[in-house]
Amino acid sequence: MAEKQFRDAIREAMVEEMRKDDSIIIMGEEVAEYNGAYKVTQGMYDEFGGKRVIDTPISELGFAGIGVGAAMNGLRPIIEFMTFNFAVVGLDQIINNAAKIRYMSGGQISIPIVFRGPNASAGQLGATHSVAFESMYAHLPGLKVMYPSEPYDAKGMLKTAIRDNDPVIFLESEQMYGMKQEVPDEEYTIPLGVGKIKREGSDVTIVAHGKMYHIAQQAAKELAKDGIEAEIIDPRSMKPFDFKMVIESIKKTNRCVIVDESHPFAGMASEIGFIIQRDAFDYLDAPVQRVTIPDAPAPFAKNLFDLWLPDAKQVIDAVKTVTYRN
Amino acid sequence: MAKKADEAFTPTGMVYKSTSLPKPTRKKHKTLGLKDEQLPEIFRNMYLQRRFEERAAQMYQKGKFGGFLHLYIGQEAVSAATVTVLNDDDDIISAYRVHGMALARGTSPGACMAELFGKATGCSKGKGGSMHFFDVERHFWGGHAIVGAHIPLGAGLAMANKYQKNGRVAICFFGDGAVDQGSLNETFNMAQLWKLPVIFVVENNGYSMGTAVERHSAGQLHKRGEAYDMKNGVANGMDFLSMVETLNDVVKEVRETNEPYFLEVKTYRYRGHSMSDPGNYRTKEELEEFRSFDPIERMKDYIIKEKVATKEQLDEIVEEVEQEVLDAIDFAENSDFPEESELFEHVYTQEDFPFHK
Ligand SMILES: Cc1ncc(C[n+]2csc(CCOP(=O)(O)OP(=O)(O)O)c2C)c(N)n1
Ligand SMILES: [Mg+2]
Numbered sequence: 001m002a003e004k005q006f007r008d009a010i011r012e013a014m015v016e017e018m019r020k021d022d023s024i025i026i027m028g029e030e031v032a033e034y035n036g037a038y039k040v041t042q043g044m045y046d047e048f049g050g051k052r053v054i055d056t057p058i059s060e061l062g063f064a065g066i067g068v069g070a071a072m073n074g075l076r077p078i079i080e081f082m083t084f085n086f087a088v089v090g091l092d093q094i095i096n097n098a099a100k101i102r103y104m105s106g107g108q109i110s111i112p113i114v115f116r117g118p119n120a121s122a123g124q125l126g127a128t129h130s131v132a133f134e135s136m137y138a139h140l141p142g143l144k145v146m147y148p149s150e151p152y153d154a155k156g157m158l159k160t161a162i163r164d165n166d167p168v169i170f171l172e173s174e175q176m177y178g179m180k181q182e183v184p185d186e187e188y189t190i191p192l193g194v195g196k197i198k199r200e201g202s203d204v205t206i207v208a209h210g211k212m213y214h215i216a217q218q219a220a221k222e223l224a225k226d227g228i229e230a231e232i233i234d235p236r237s238m239k240p241f242d243f244k245m246v247i248e249s250i251k252k253t254n255r256c257v258i259v260d261e262s263h264p265f266a267g268m269a270s271e272i273g274f275i276i277q278r279d280a281f282d283y284l285d286a287p288v289q290r291v292t293i294p295d296a297p298a299p300f301a302k303n304l305f306d307l308w309l310p311d312a313k314q315v316i317d318a319v320k321t322v323t324y325r326n
Numbered sequence: 327m328a329k330k331a332d333e334a335f336t337p338t339g340m341v342y343k344s345t346s347l348p349k350p351t352r353k354k355h356k357t358l359g360l361k362d363e364q365l366p367e368i369f370r371n372m373y374l375q376r377r378f379e380e381r382a383a384q385m386y387q388k389g390k391f392g393g394f395l396h397l398y399i400g401q402e403a404v405s406a407a408t409v410t411v412l413n414d415d416d417d418i419i420s421a422y423r424v425h426g427m428a429l430a431r432g433t434s435p436g437a438c439m440a441e442l443f444g445k446a447t448g449c450s451k452g453k454g455g456s457m458h459f460f461d462v463e464r465h466f467w468g469g470h471a472i473v474g475a476h477i478p479l480g481a482g483l484a485m486a487n488k489y490q491k492n493g494r495v496a497i498c499f500f501g502d503g504a505v506d507q508g509s510l511n512e513t514f515n516m517a518q519l520w521k522l523p524v525i526f527v528v529e530n531n532g533y534s535m536g537t538a539v540e541r542h543s544a545g546q547l548h549k550r551g552e553a554y555d556m557k558n559g560v561a562n563g564m565d566f567l568s569m570v571e572t573l574n575d576v577v578k579e580v581r582e583t584n585e586p587y588f589l590e591v592k593t594y595r596y597r598g599h600s601m602s603d604p605g606n607y608r609t610k611e612e613l614e615e616f617r618s619f620d621p622i623e624r625m626k627d628y629i630i631k632e633k634v635a636t637k638e639q640l641d642e643i644v645e646e647v648e649q650e651v652l653d654a655i656d657f658a659e660n661s662d663f664p665e666e667s668e669l670f671e672h673v674y675t676q677e678d679f680p681f682h683k
Contacts, residue, residue: 025489051489057519062478062512069482072467073417074490092509096472097479105460105468106451107672141673165675193680240680 004183006176007040009151010116012183013158014041014078018048021076024162027054027063028080028117037082038118038177060090064115068097071113071167078162081117084133084171098167099142112165116158119147119171120211120261121298124305130298134210135260135267137169138239144192145238147171149213151181153236156190164192171238173211195242197249201229204319205249207272208259209235212291212310216259219315228323238268246272247280254285255322259315264292289318337541345532345539345592350565354632358570360410365625366635368410368566370643372402372622374650375426378435381651382425382442386601390659391443393455398426400564400596403621404529405430407569408497411577417483419467419476420499422457423529423595427499428469433461435654445661452664453672465494474500474507477526481517481586484524488584495580497525503534505547517586518554525580526551526588529563531595536607551588563593564621567628 004012018024030037032045032055045053056063060081067077081087087094098111121130138145144166148154154172161168198213199220208216213234220230231249235242250256256276260269269290276288291314299305320326351358355365379397386395398405405427408418420427428438433449441448442456450460450469458469467483470476480498487494504510505528517524534542551558557579561572569591576587594616598605605613629635670681 054520057512057515059512059516061509062481062516065475065478065509066482066485066513066516069419069479069484070486070489071482072479073483073486075486092472092475093478096475097470101468102675103672104450104454104458105462105672106448106453108450108460108462109467110675144674240682 001182001184003180004151006151006154006179009155009183010040010158013155017162024076025052026078027056029056029082031080060086064090064093067113068093071111072109076112078114083118085129085131099140110165111167114161114168114170116170118174122174124300126300127297132261134238135262143167143169145169147210147238149210149234151183155183156188159189160192193237193240195233195235195245198234199232201231203228204230204255205253206230206232206257207246212259212261215312218312222316223319243275250280251283254283256288257318258290260292263295265295286322289322291315291318345530347592348560348562350562351568351571362634365629368406369625371430372406374647375402375429376622377647377651395456395601396423397597398423401593402426403566403569404563404591407566407573411573415465416494417465417496419480421501422471424459424469428459431464431466435650436657439654439658440661443658445658446664447661474504474509477509478513481513481522481524484522488523495523499527502528502530502539505543514554518556521585523580523584524586528590529593530590531593535599548590556586556588558588560590563591564619566625
C-alpha cells in the first residue's frame with residue numbers, strides 16, 4: 001500500500017468515479033487549466049478535458065446554482081469551492097435550492113451533487129477566511145455533511161459522497177492536504193454516518209473531527225504519560241452523526257470531551273452534548289466538557305490566533321476536568 | 327422636515343405606463359405556422375389559466391387554503407405561446423407566479439388546485455403550495471420563490487441538455503424584479519461563455535411588487551444581455567400571435583446555435599402582486615388601458631374574425647372550462663391531506679435516513 005497525501009486521496013476518488021460514470025463533472029475556480037488552487041484536481045483536465053473539468057468565473061452563486069440545475073437534469077456535478085468561506089456567496093443555492101427542491105416537488109427531483117473544498121481555519125488568514133461551517137450545514141435538513149480527517153477516510157468517503165443521490169457537503173482542510181497516510185489502490189468506500197474509534201482507551205471518550213482529530217491525538221499521547229487512556233472517536237460524518245458509537249463508548253469510559261472547531265453557540269459540540277445527556281445520563285461520572293474556538297471571529301495577530309484555535313493543552317485540561325485530576 | 331423629491335435616491339412618484347408594448351404582429355396564424363384547429367385549443371388553454379385563477383382567488387378568500395397566492399391573470403399569452411412553440415420535452419422553469427405556466431404545460435387543473443389546497447393529490451404532493459408547482463414528467467421544473475435564485479438552475483438544465491446532446495432547450499422565466507439580482511448577472515456571464523442553449527425570459531409586467539420598473543431597474547432590461555454579448559430582444563406579451571412570432575425565431579436560433587438568448591416580454595398583471603395587495607402604486611388609467619387589450623379577448627376576437635371558429639363554439643369551450651375548474655375544486659376538496667409520515671418523506675432520496683430527533 002502506498003503512502004498518499006490527502007489531496008491525492010481526494011483526487012483518486014474523483015478520478016476513479018469519473019472514469020466509471022460519464023455523468024460526473026467537476027467545476028470550480030481554477031480547477032482545470034491551473035490544476036487546482038490546492039492541486040487537488042491536478043491532471044484531471046488533461047485526462048477528462050474541458051467538458052468535464054470546468055473552470056468557472058468567481059461566481060459562487062452562479063456555478064453552485066448551475067450545478068444544482070444540472071444535477072436536477074441528469075448530471076452528477078462536483079462543485080469545488082476554493083474554500084467554504086466563499087461558498088457563503090452562493091449559500092442561497094445550497095440552502096434554498098439543493099436542500100429543498102426535492103422536498104418541495106414532492107420527490108419528483110433528486111439532486112446528486114457534491115459541494116467540496118477546504119473548511120475552517122488555516123493559519124493567520126484573518127476573520128473571513130477561517131470559518132468552520134460544519135455546524136451550520138448540519139443544521140439544515142436536505143443536506144448530508146462529511147468531514148474526513150485523514151487520507152484513507154477521505155478517499156472512501158468522497159466516493160460515497162459522489163455516489164449518493166442527495167446533496168453532500170464534503171469538508172476538507174488546506175492544512176490537511178499535505179498529510180500522508182497509507183491509502184490502498186483497491187476499491188473501497190466508507191459509509192455515511194459511521195464513525196471510527198481511532199484510539200482505544202477506557203478513561204475518557206474524546207469526540208473530535210476534521211483538523212481537531214489530530215489535536216485530540218496529540219492530547220491523548222500526553223495524557224497516556226499521566227496514565228489516562230483516552231478513547232478517540234472520529235465521527236467522520238457530521239450528518240447523519242454516529243451518536244450510537246459515542247454513547248457506547250461513554251458507557252465504557254463514563255466521561256466525555258468534545259473537540260470542535262466550530263464556535264460554541266449552537267455548534268456541533270452543543271448538539272452532541274445534548275444527546276449524551278439525554279441518552280447516557282446515567283452513565284456519566286462528570287459533566288461533558290467541550291473545547292471549541294471562542295465566540296469570536298478569527299484574529300490575525302499570532303498570539304491572539306494561537307489563543308483562539310483549540311490546542312492539545314486545552315483538550316488535556318478538559319480531560320483532567322472530567323477525570324477530576326485538576 | 328420636508329421631503330425633497332430631488333434628494334430622494336430611488337426615483338419617486340406614480341409612474342403612468344410602467345411598461346410600453348411593442349406593436350403587435352400583423353401576421354396571421356397560418357404564416358406563423360399555426361393550423362386552424364390549434365386556435366380554439368389555444369383559447370381553451372388561455373381561458374383555463376384565467377378561470378382557474380379567478381376561482382382559486384375565490385377559494386382563497388373563502389379561507390379554503392392559506393399561504394401566498396400570486397395570480398398570473400393578464401400574462402396568459404406568454405405561457406400559451408411558450409408551450410405552443412416549444413417541444414414537449416424542452417425544459418421550462420419559472421418563478422412563483424406559476425399556476426398559468428403549469429396549466430399551460432398540461433398539468434391537470436385538479437392536481438394544480440389540490441396543490442393550492444395542500445392536498446396529497448397536488449402536483450407537488452401538497453408539499454410545495456402555490457409557489458412551488460412541479461411537473462417533471464412534463465419537463466416543468468417549478469415553481470421557485472427566492473427571487474432570481476432559479477436563474478442559474480435554468481442554465482444548469484441547459485448545461486445538462488448540452489452535455490447529453492439531447493437537442494432540448496431550456497427556457498427560464500423570471501420577473502422584472504429578478505433582473506436586479508446578482509444571480510442573473512453571474513448566470514448570464516457563464517451561459518454566454520459556455521454557450522448554453524437556454525432562453526432567459528423576463529416577464530416585465532411593470533412592477534416588482536409595488537415598485538415600478540423605472541423605480542427599480544436602471545436602463546432597459548433586455549439590454550443587460552448586451553454586456554455579455556448575449557442576443558436579446560423585446561416581445562409583446564399581451565398578444566399571443568406576437569409572442570409566437572418572436573418565440574419561433576428565438577427557439578429556432580437557440581436550438582441551432584446552442585447559445586443563450588435574453589428576451590424581454592412586455593406584459594401586465596391585472597391583479598395585485600399577491601392577494602393582500604390593493605395596488606395603490608398604479609393608476610386606474612393604466613390598468614384600464616391594459617385591460618382594453620386583454621390577451622384572451624383578443625384571441626377570441628381574432629378567432630371569430632378569421633372565421634376559425636364561431637362565437638358559439640368558443641362559448642362552449644368557456645362552459646367546458648368552467649366545469650373543468652369546478653371539478654378541480656371538487657377534486658381538491660375531496661382529496662386527503664398528506665399523511666403525517668409525509669413530513670419526513672422526500673427530504674432525502676435515501677430511504678433509511680436516520681432523522682435527528
Ligand atoms: C430574494 C428575495 N427577495 C425578496 C422576495 C420577496 N418578493 C417576492 S416577489 C417580489 C417581487 C418580484 O417581482 P417580479 O420579479 O417583477 O415578479 P412578479 O411578481 O412581477 O411576477 C419580492 C420582492 C423574495 N421572494 N426573494
Ligand atoms: Mg414584475
